[in-house]
Amino acid sequence: MATSTAIKEIRFKGIPASPGISIGPAYIFHKHTPSVYVRSLDQTEIDKEIERLQKARERSQYELQKIFQFADQRLGPEQAKIFEAQLLLLEDDYLFTTIIDRIRKEKKNADFLVRDEIEKYYRIMTGAKDEYARERADDLQDVCNRILRNLEEQKLPSKLDGSYVIISHHLAAADALLFSRNDVLGYVTELGGATSHMALLARALKIPLVVGVHQISTIAQSNDVVIIDGSNGLVVLNPTQETLEYFEKQKADYEQFTQRLAKLRKEPAETLDERRVQLSANIELLEELDFVKQQGADGIGLYRTESFLLGREVFPSEDEQYENYNRIAEAMYPKQVIIRTFDIGGDKFMAQGVKENNPFLGWRGIRVMLDKPQIFLDQLRAILRASVKHNLAIMFPMVTSIKEVQLAKQLLAQAKDDLRQKGLPYDEKIQIGVMIEVPAAAAITDHLAKEVQFLSIGTNDLIQYLLAVDRGNEIVADLFQEFHPAVVRSLQYIIRRGKENQVWVGMCGQMAGNPLAAMLLIGLGLDEFSVVPTVLPEIKKIIRSIHYSEAQRIAEQALQMRSEDEIKTYLTTVMKQKFPDIPLS
């Protein structure tokens, strides 16, 4: 392009979907649609072809699980569900058996047969009257393209050099999520509404998004200068000097608030009357460590080791785990990293071949690990070996009895013995803790506290079990209440009993990262907040702007109240007075 006439400012009006202003070069993203050819196979190639298909299926599952997990962590379980249908499609054994049978019989390549089989269903779905079915057709097409791309062994096109405003006809949430690992300045799409998954996602990632911008992906060219104003739904292509200056000023104003927050990075998380709390981050991927450090975390309050198991058939070896834990320990040193042992089962992968009517009340967390002592020992030894710098701690999930803690401690002692015999160094005094995420554990907080050095409240499960509400069930989603009086009272009970027994009490559930809950939790005496890295500065600002004594009064007030509505209204009123600039969800 780049004829002199093309350089003309063009303004597009779209729908504002995620706030913020960015200025930078455009990157026009055209989705890769694999071209598929028919090829006949020799008899000798057939087994290899089937293997290639299986690999592509596994790789696709792995990618989607990663995306699902990333979404779950960034956006919560409700939003992550949008990827569930696609995961289910990949689990369809009937579909894959049919394809494999056809490879054998027809001696054709997998690419052709994958598309041929899936297209049958796709045609029916796109022909449906019902909008829901047509949406599923999109999922189907996405899955099909994913498998085809993996058959070609192409990597996802999500690595960009430099920072861009991504412009596309259509972006699936999954595409956006992967791009977000780069330094994305903004997203502009032709399709989509302000309430789409994509919009929720961009807001969660704090990246400006304007949707419904007609034809922009055909008019704009990669590397054109673009201004995106996500607050007003405006996109300017090839802006004049004057326009640029105007938006640069706007951008600076907008960023002041976020910068004020960022300035807190090196400040301690302490109240005006100098009560210091630990403000840590929850992570599940090593890639997040840089961001965690940038956000000024006091440590890692929860490392979810399950992410290790994604897309695997077997548990990782002790050595492989050691490498991983060691990298985190070194990256965060001298700050503390709490490693949670595998928390599998429930809604989390890898309870292979186990069908349970009620997985949330079934074989999960520490229950699985105690039944698989060899796997548990591998993990414990790996953590111990990585603990030589004395900055690791171990946390057990889903504990409901003292016996479980004692058994886990016996295994830990055995793991230490093993290392001692091999002459390998480790931290003899490594701290151990348990998660309080089941009402039974809450009720015996004092007993548990005598067995460990710390407690960490997992609010997502605690609330679900306490209120008997499945957090993934849309029908009862309203009943999942972080501020239910039963929840607030339980928190008070756990924190108090913990302190009476000289252990510190933290929280690593979503509630710890909810700005509305922060004052209440400080007031209840919580010692540690472990939150998703994005909200760290906001929570720190709240902590640093309040007296502990005042927070205690707020907590006392809330404890008197009889409904979630009452508590939320009260906390919202106080928040709005004290922190008018912090957005509440």
Place this chain on the structure above:
Amino acid sequence: MIQREVTIRNKAGLHTRPAAAIVKLAAKFKSDFYIEKDDMEINGKSIIGVMTLAAEQGSKLLLKFDGVDEEEACKAMVDLFERGFDEPM
């Protein structure tokens, strides 16, 4: 082989969650399981097939079971449909 006609009772129709529930239940039985709707017949053990039905509330489906445990399979599956997949009706 046995057949039974069922009606979709829940409000939201045969969307992802019910489809997953059907496939999961079908997997517990040895019998083959097919679902017929209008002129289309799909394998009830395949989520992609079940999703394709796009059956709305009120639509009628024919369930077909064939195998050693067809009776039990039929009973369990009809029950799941009659409960409206435990969703609002």
